[in-house]
Amino acid sequence: MEESYDVVIVGAGAAGIGMALKLQHIPALSYVVLEPGDIGESFRRWPRQTHFLTPSFHSNPYGLADLNAISELSSPAIFCGSQHPPGNQYADYLAFIAETAMLPIEQHCPVNHVDRCKPAGFKLQTERGEVKTKFLIWATGEYQFPDLAPFPGADSCIHYATVNDWTDYDAETFIVIGGYESGVDASVNLVQQGHHVRLLVKKHSWESENLYDPSLSLSPHSRDRLNEALKTQRLDIHFGANISHVDQGEDSAFRVHAEDGRQWHVNHPPILATGFVAGGGAQQISELWEWDENGKLQLSEADESTRTPGLFLVGPQVKQGTQQYCFIYKFRQRFTQLASLIALCLSLDDSDLHAESAPWGPFGNSECCEDCEC
């Protein structure tokens, strides 16, 4: 690892690897990706039974990139041989793309602290010493930053993001709190293992007024799975359940209390599927961002911190206006403009970045593999 770079990307998940692929198009730019675990570490930590909900399909030769791809010409559907790959296979896809592109990545190198330098730039404390950079791209995601305290008593529950394998848990009945993707995924997986599940949800995320917005509405894939689970009659859904707290009775059963006075009792610790801390991994350097009164991180139109020039955010926490870039096919659209901006600031040539227009499709991704007959 060098002592200083033009750009450091922190995090080698989908956002960090996708961003690095774009930086590679800028000749003479020095950059590195720093990652505390392995490439795709968050995907490797998904529960073993969890699969992608957005479908992967090799539509690339017809001008539409695979929805889950982080490079235009690759396809997780082809690499994983699956329309809904599990987390570990997707992590292997990321590692394969990074290796093929020979991206400069330092694995097992956490960034523990960041200081601003005067007049510009950053000094990063890593497990392998100090690194300086002119620009810092924060790509630490949210999965490794679960909100473990959404209400009193939550510490006695098991958060979805800490589950490795649903077969590690055994009980006749489970309670799952939270009615969006992870709550439905937990419930379906537990029902598939033969358990009974009570799913407690505030409101339908599958019959909401926001059916067109996948950040707010349950994906069709999860709806199909939910319908199958309901057919077993081992899944009960309780709506309007705004949970106020969890405690334990004298019989040591867990009591889940809703604001409207309802109570549910269960012997096994309830499963929390209530989300992640606001800002996710950006909280690690919270003082370098501006936060509004609702705890939302503020960004310029270029995804730059409104408090710290030269610091950028990529990934699912990026929000511009009403658009939340929470899925890979959404946030990958921001990479080119950020790479281009950095090239401009450093007076470097970015023409290679724009060699193809609208590369993610439709009809922009027409290049195909050599000798391909598709």
Ligand SMILES: Cc1cc2nc3c(=O)[nH]c(=O)nc-3n(C[C@H](O)[C@H](O)[C@H](O)COP(=O)(O)OP(=O)(O)OC[C@H]3O[C@@H](n4cnc5c(N)ncnc54)[C@H](O)[C@@H]3O)c2cc1C
């Ligand atoms: C159950 C589930 C299903 C999902 N299904 C889909 C789907 O079907 N389609 C879709 O598009 N999205 C899906 N998502 C969302 C998707 O997983 C995330 O949007 C995506 O992982 C975000 O990528 P990322 O690179 O920003 O974050 P991550 O993949 O979490 O990567 C962040 C990286 O940063 C590293 N890091 C953290 N802190 C530091 C530090 N201090 N120093 C260095 N590195 C650090 C982490 O180790 C990690 O490798 C799903 C999420 C979940 C939980």
